[in-house]
Amino acid sequence: MEATAAASTGRTAWGRNLGAPVRAFLHAEAGGALLLIGGAVAALVWANSPWPDSYQTVWATKLSIRLGSHALSADLRQWVDQGLMALFFLVVGLEAKREFDLGELRQRARIAIPVIAALGGVAGAVGTYLLINAGHAGRSGWGAALSTDTALALGVLTLVGPTGATRLRVFLLTLAIFDDVVGLVAIAVAYTHNISFVALAVAVGLFGVLVALRYAGPWRGPAAAVVGVSIWIAMFKSGIDPVIAGLAIGLVTSAYPPAREDLERATALTRSFREQPTPQLAASAQRSLASAISPNERLQYRLHPWTSFVIVPVFALANAGLKIDGTLLDQAVHSRVTIGIVVAYVVGKPVGIMLASWLGTRRILGGSKLAITFPGLAGTGSAAGIPFTVSLLIASLAFTGATLDQAKLGVLAAAAISTLVSATLFRLVRLLPQAVRARQLGRTADQIVDLADDVDPAYDHIRGDPDGRVTLVEYANFECEYCGRAEPMIRELIAEWDDDLRYVFRHLPLADVHPNAQLAAEATEAASAQGRFWDMHDVLFTHQDALDPASLRRWAAELGFDLERFDDDLRRRRHAPRVNADISSADASGVSGTPSFFVNGRRHQGPYDEQTLSREVRVARARAAAAELESDRRSTQE
Numbered sequence: 001m002e003a004t005a006a007a008s009t010g011r012t013a014w015g016r017n018l019g020a021p022v023r024a025f026l027h028a029e030a031g032g033a034l035l036l037i038g039g040a041v042a043a044l045v046w047a048n049s050p051w052p053d054s055y056q057t058v059w060a061t062k063l064s065i066r067l068g069s070h071a072l073s074a075d076l077r078q079w080v081d082q083g084l085m086a087l088f089f090l091v092v093g094l095e096a097k098r099e100f101d102l103g104e105l106r107q108r109a110r111i112a113i114p115v116i117a118a119l120g121g122v123a124g125a126v127g128t129y130l131l132i133n134a135g136h137a138g139r140s141g142w143g144a145a146l147s148t149d150t151a152l153a154l155g156v157l158t159l160v161g162p163t164g165a166t167r168l169r170v171f172l173l174t175l176a177i178f179d180d181v182v183g184l185v186a187i188a189v190a191y192t193h194n195i196s197f198v199a200l201a202v203a204v205g206l207f208g209v210l211v212a213l214r215y216a217g218p219w220r221g222p223a224a225a226v227v228g229v230s231i232w233i234a235m236f237k238s239g240i241d242p243v244i245a246g247l248a249i250g251l252v253t254s255a256y257p258p259a260r261e262d263l264e265r266a267t268a269l270t271r272s273f274r275e276q277p278t279p280q281l282a283a284s285a286q287r288s289l290a291s292a293i294s295p296n297e298r299l300q301y302r303l304h305p306w307t308s309f310v311i312v313p314v315f316a317l318a319n320a321g322l323k324i325d326g327t328l329l330d331q332a333v334h335s336r337v338t339i340g341i342v343v344a345y346v347v348g349k350p351v352g353i354m355l356a357s358w359l360g361t362r363r364i365l366g367g368s369k370l371a372i373t374f375p376g377l378a379g380t381g382s383a384a385g386i387p388f389t390v391s392l393l394i395a396s397l398a399f400t401g402a403t404l405d406q407a408k409l410g411v412l413a414a415a416a417i418s419t420l421v422s423a424t425l426f427r428l429v430r431l432l433p434q435a436v437r438a439r440q441l442g443r444t445a446d447q448i449v450d451l452a453d454d455v456d457p458a459y460d461h462i463r464g465d466p467d468g469r470v471t472l473v474e475y476a477n478f479e480c481e482y483c484g485r486a487e488p489m490i491r492e493l494i495a496e497w498d499d500d501l502r503y504v505f506r507h508l509p510l511a512d513v514h515p516n517a518q519l520a521a522e523a524t525e526a527a528s529a530q531g532r533f534w535d536m537h538d539v540l541f542t543h544q545d546a547l548d549p550a551s552l553r554r555w556a557a558e559l560g561f562d563l564e565r566f567d568d569d570l571r572r573r574r575h576a577p578r579v580n581a582d583i584s585s586a587d588a589s590g591v592s593g594t595p596s597f598f599v600n601g602r603r604h605q606g607p608y609d610e611q612t613l614s615r616e617v618r619v620a621r622a623r624a625a626a627a628e629l630e631s632d633r634r635s636t637q638e
Contacts, residue, residue, distance in 0.1 A: 035309055036316050038316075040317075043055070043319070044320060044321065052323050055321045059077040060077070063076055072236060081396075083232075086246035088151070088311050088312060089246035089247040090246035091304050094250040094255075094299055095173065095300065096251060097251050099173065101256060113368065113371070115174070116356045116360040118176075119182075120357070121353040121381070122182050124350075124351050124353070125145050126142050126146050128344040128347060129141075129341065129344040133336045133340050136336050138335075140398055143190060143397075144398060145345065146182060146344075147183030147394070150180060152386050152388050153172060154172060154176070156419050160383075161379060161426055162426065168379075175353070177247075187240070187394060191398060195240060196238045196239055200235075203235045206227055228245075231249065253296045253299060255294045257294075257592060263592055266285065266289045266292050270285045312389070319392045322405055332406050338413070342414045345385040375425075378425050382425055383422040386418045386419060387411045392411055449601035450602055451601040455471055455473065455502070460505075461504065461537075463534065464497070464502050465501060465502055470500055471600055472598070474505055476507075476508060476594045478521065478547060482594070482595060483595045493613055493617065497617055500621055505537065508582065508583060508594050519552065521582075522573060522579055525578050526569035526575055539555045552570070589603070597613065600624065
């Protein structure tokens with residue numbers, strides 16, 4: 001996880017190499033949401049400027065790509081909606097797959113309630129729209145009332161929701177993905193009239209090829225790119241909106257943590273290149289470094305900034321342009337299409353989500369605990385009532401002329417109102433009595449435990465409160481620069497939470513990049529045999545540049561150790577099995593670099609500064625306290 005070249009930046013290793021954890025995904029969504037709003041505002045200003053006709057003229061400009069007698073031809077708006085947005089849905093699919101493989105949803109039972117909630121939200125929204133438009137021409141536009149805008153909803157939740165509430169965001173992300181799937185299926189089934197089944201069959205066949213490429217050799221990356229583009233072209237030719245291809249490709253792109261063997265191989269090849277800087281070794285080292293990271297995370301790292309900060313705002317600019325005047329406002333106030341869309345998103349979808357989630361938790365129906373609190377679900381459900389992307393796509397397929405303008409105005413109004421409702425609900429949640437919030441938190445599903453080996457007070461090295469509600473486990477090594485930077489922060493954290501935090505240190509010497517780390521770890525265990533582990537621990541982190549055998553002996557002498565016993569322990573490598581046991585537990589927990597932290601058994605992803613970890617500890621402490629209160633309440637009832 002370390003990179004010497006970037007050491008002077010002062011950023012943590014995880015901070016520089018986030019890949020695609022949910023935290024980074026959502027951070028980008030917050031910024032992307034602001035740019036999306038900016039794009040929509042710019043489109044409205046443009047469409048209502050003294051040159052309103054130029055807005056339609058620009059986006060109606062034809063752009064063709066021709067190869068011989070074959071051509072792809074569409075106007076600029078279609079290239080944005082069907083081309084660039086395919087990349088957006090690709091990133092959404094990638095993040096969903098990452099959550100399925102590595103995140104909260106790797107426990108498949110946890111997928112059920114967000115899926116049920118998504119279906120309930122769709123049913124509530126579409127049912128509300130059809131109820132308002134029953135017997136009228138606008139009923140054909142029901143699809144414009146069903147889909148949450150993933151980027152905008154996640155961005156709004158990040159801005160108005162509680163800090164650090166990753167579970168809310170994962171729940172909304174999962175719900176929005178299945179919601180998008182329903183929306184894209186609606187486009188394919190209800191709003192596609194001329195389908196080329198030959199082109200569709202080609203797309204399905206190419207998709208099979210793409211799935212098979214995961215077993216191919218080092219050339220699979222370029223081949224997958226070619227096949228992916230070919231799938232998009234085949235879907236474009238089939239008459240079905242090709243953005244579906246992006247989502248499907250993302251959902252089959254694997255995510256996995258870097259294996260320590262792959263990282264060691266990459267280090268060895270990089271070292272070989274340093275010794276012999278040839279083009280061949282440079283290419284080998286580059287391929288090895290890239291292959292250590294899953295294709296899912298590599299693609300997200302490259303594409304996510306573009307989709308959040310460029311593609312989605314451009315989509316807003318291309319589709320949100322609407323000339324708003326007295327005539328349109330008067331029509332919209334009396335339009336069943338406008339009213340149907342607004343009520344469907346502001347009322348129908350959140351109510352459907354709440355009712356479906358409640359049903360999904362009923363034991364009599366085989367349900368399980370909700371991963372989030374019901375007050376949190378209310379705010380999240382309102383955020384799920386924010387439309388934009390798919391809604392405007394379907395509206396443009398279902399309507400034309402004045403009715404399309406009324407539908408667009410309904411989408412924009414629903415997005416604004418749902419945002420205000422969500423922000424208001426989360427503000428009300430913060431005003432709930434602490435006891436009520438704790439009781440709600442105690443009824444949520446338990447956290448998934450990532451730590452393979454439980455903490456053993458008789459075996460592990462522990463600082464802080466041995467009976468603390470929160471256990472912070474760190475895998476570290478004494479030659480790791482970033483571990484050295486984290487060590488003072490850990491002390492501050494223990495001081496801040498001295499009555500409720502149990503800190504556990506475990507060894508993970510990375511011998512391929514830190515030649516003295518293994519011996520230093522064994523030296524601390526030799527110190528532990530003399531009852532002085534933490535004394536040696538503190539000295540070695542203070543003198544990370546002096547961990548050779550002579551220096552280790554010098555520190556032992558200064559600390560007043562029994563040097564004969566200390567020397568004999570190191571010479572015979574008596575404590576190597578103890579260090580290797582920690583390494584094995586790190587491997588079992590999916591840890592490949594240092595420092596790596598676990599909070600109450602849950603892997604901490606992202607920066608490990610004192611403020612971030614303190615927030616993690618605070619959340620874990622609240623959850624543990626709530627679980628205790630709920631357990632006591634049930635015991636009292638029994």
